[in-house]
Amino acid sequence: MSKINEIQNKLGELNGGEFQKLMDAYFAKEYKGNLYPIGSVLENNNTKTGTPDTLIKPNEGKYVYIEYTVQKNNIVSKFKDDIQKCLDKDKTGIPNEQIGKIICCCHTRLGSGEIEELTSEGRIKGVNVEVVSLDALAYKLINYPLIINDFLGISIDTQQILDLEDFIKFNDSGKLATPLDIDIFGRKEEITDIIKSIDENQITVLSGLPGIGKTRLSLESIREFRIKHNDYELRCLRNNGQNIYDDLNLYFNKPGYYLLMIDDANLMTNIQLILDLFSWESRSVHIKLLLTVREYAELKIIDRISKYQYKLFKIKPLNEENIKLLCEHFEVVNLKYIERINEISKGNPRLAIMACTSAKREK
Numbered sequence: 059m060s061k062i063n064e065i066q067n068k069l070g071e072l073n074g075g076e077f078q079k080l081m082d083a084y085f086a087k088e089y090k091g092n093l094y095p096i097g098s099v100l101e102n103n104n105t106k107t108g109t110p111d112t113l114i115k116p117n118e119g120k121y122v123y124i125e126y127t128v129q130k131n132n133i134v135s136k137f138k139d140d141i142q143k144c145l146d147k148d149k150t151g152i153p154n155e156q157i158g159k160i161i162c163c164c165h166t167r168l169g170s171g172e173i174e175e176l177t178s179e180g181r182i183k184g185v186n187v188e189v190v191s192l193d194a195l196a197y198k199l200i201n202y203p204l205i206i207n208d209f210l211g212i213s214i215d216t217q218q219i220l221d222l223e224d225f226i227k228f229n230d231s232g233k234l235a236t237p238l239d240i241d242i243f244g245r246k247e248e249i250t251d252i253i254k255s256i257d258e259n260q261i262t263v264l265s266g267l268p269g270i271g272k273t274r275l276s277l278e279s280i281r282e283f284r285i286k287h288n289d290y291e292l293r294c295l296r297n298n299g300q301n302i303y304d305d306l307n308l309y310f311n312k313p314g315y316y317l318l319m320i321d322d323a324n325l326m327t328n329i330q331l332i333l334d335l336f337s338w339e340s341r342s343v344h345i346k347l348l349l350t351v352r353e354y355a356e357l358k359i360i361d362r363i364s365k366y367q368y369k370l371f372k373i374k375p376l377n378e379e380n381i382k383l384l385c386e387h388f389e390v391v392n393l394k395y396i397e398r399i400n401e402i403s404k405g406n407p408r409l410a411i412m413a414c415t416s417a418k419r420e421k
Contacts (some may be wrong), residue, residue: 060210061214062200064212065195065196065199065200065210065212065293066192066195066196067208067410068210068212068374069165069192069195069210070165070166070192070210072128072165072209072357073103073419074104074105074127074128075098075102075103075104075105075124075125076103076209077125077165078095078097078098078105078111078112079098079103079209080093080127080205080209080210081112081124081126081163081183082095082098082112082124082207083208083209084198084199084202084205085114085122085124085161087205087223088219089116089122089265090116090117091114091115091117091118092114092115092408093112093113093114094112094113094114094115095111095112096108096109096110096111096112096113096303097110097111097112097126097133098297099320100113105147106146106150107404109123109140109146109150110143110144110150110160110329111124111125111126119158120156120158120159121152121156122158122161123144123150123156123157123159123160123161123329124160124161124162124163124261125140125141125144125161125162125163126163126387127162127163127164128166129164129166130166130167131250131270133164133166133172133282134168134172134175136175136232137162137176137189137237138176138179140160140162141160141162141176141179141183141185141239142183142219143179143184143307143378144157144185144330145157154184154185156165156207156367157185158186159185159187159188160185160186160187160188160369161179161187161189161190162187162188162189162190162193163189163190163191163195164191165191165192165195166191166192167191167192167193168191168192168193172189173189173191176189177189178206179329181289181379188411194221194266195397200214200277200308201309201366202263202306203215203218204219204220204224205249205306207295207305207334214266214306214308214408215309215394216298216300216301216302216304216407217298218295218296218297218298218300218302218305219294219295219302219305219306219309219318220294220295220306221292221293221294221405222277222280222292222294225238225277225294225296225319225321225329226239228296229273231360236269236407236408236411236412237411238274238277238389240274240390240411241277241389242271242274242278242365243376243383243384243407244276244376244377244379244380244382244383245271245389246276247280248275248371249275249278249282250372250373251336251355251371252264252275252276252279252348253279253282253283253286253373254371256280256283256317257283257344257346258260258289258369258383259367259368259369260323260336260346260347260366260367260368261347261348261349261363261366261367261369261371262277262346262347262349262354262367262369262371263323263344263348263349263350263360263363263368263369263371264334264348264349264350264351264367264371264373265272265350265351265353265359265371265372265373266352266353266372266373266374267352267353267368267406268352268376268408269406269407269408269409270373270375270406270407270408271373271376271408272350272373273321273350274407275318275373276319276321277294278292279348280292280294280319281316282315283317287315287317289291289314289315290315290317290346291314291315291316291317291318292316292317292319293316293317293318293319294307294318294319294320294321295318295319295320295321295332296321297320297321297322297325299327301328301333302331303327303328303331306332306335310338310343310345311343312343312344313341313342313343314342314344315344315346316343316344316345316346317345317346317347317348318332318345318346318348319336319346319347319348319349319350320332320347320348320349320350321350322350322351322352323350323359324355324358324359325347325353327360329362330362332347333362333363333366336366337370349363351371356370374405375400375404375405375406376406376407376410377405378400381396381400381403381405381410382396382400383400384410384411384414385399385410385414386404388411388414388416388418390414390417391417398413399413399414399417
């Protein structure tokens, strides 16, 4: 059975609450902003009355309403009634001119006539209606293996290639991990230079001692690069030793522009598979790489990428003032503590964070 068929079959088995939570996870990825699952019950898979079932306020643009159903019959009539309720300001508290889209989402197959009937209902009501039915769902979800694995128990990749948010989540879930979802200190000039290098080169390399901040710096750089180059899709690679060939074909099989950050590239035994992506230009697949490497392995990596257009950055320790700002971020304000943390860390952000955490824990 193909993965698409397997996903479609599993989707058809979900109850209303399970289906809404899965699709809310998907739509939260698609629409950056705040998601409010009005029709979902916290801590279990039950549903409750809500108009709409889910409300999204994107960072940019108007509200997105989502209506769900898992019923098998009279779906068009059900969604027409939902659309009417969504356009009732007394029920939603939101003026209709602030509605950007109403999405009607079901895990049943709809015919083309039924889809047209619903989108036509939107045109009559003066609102954009998008229909997402079973035929489209699996193809939309296939790009989000973590969601498929979490909600459907279907594994389609080795979980090495992640989007930026999931990469941070994976890292920060480790008990001994230094958190990546924190402010960055004293790296403004480096970030500017790294973004310029990504723009101009095939490969950008950040080299430095363990804990110096290479990963955090790389994430901030690709995030800011994406703001200026919104045609690029961001991916992050966390090596777990498994063969990555199938993952590459899954994530980079469509024409487009991709920026891939590879953390600890020196640990990869099959990095040539990554470098071979540059030959996919003929398929209109355009790749840029940002690598982090340990200082001791810098020459080995440079030898592997020497035939490509690259630039190397050697990441230096933070100065005393930036260590002080980091300490204050962790609410360590005692000057003697800050001086001691600066002595211990010698400008290494990871050591400084560990010291701050220890200082707070031990009071």
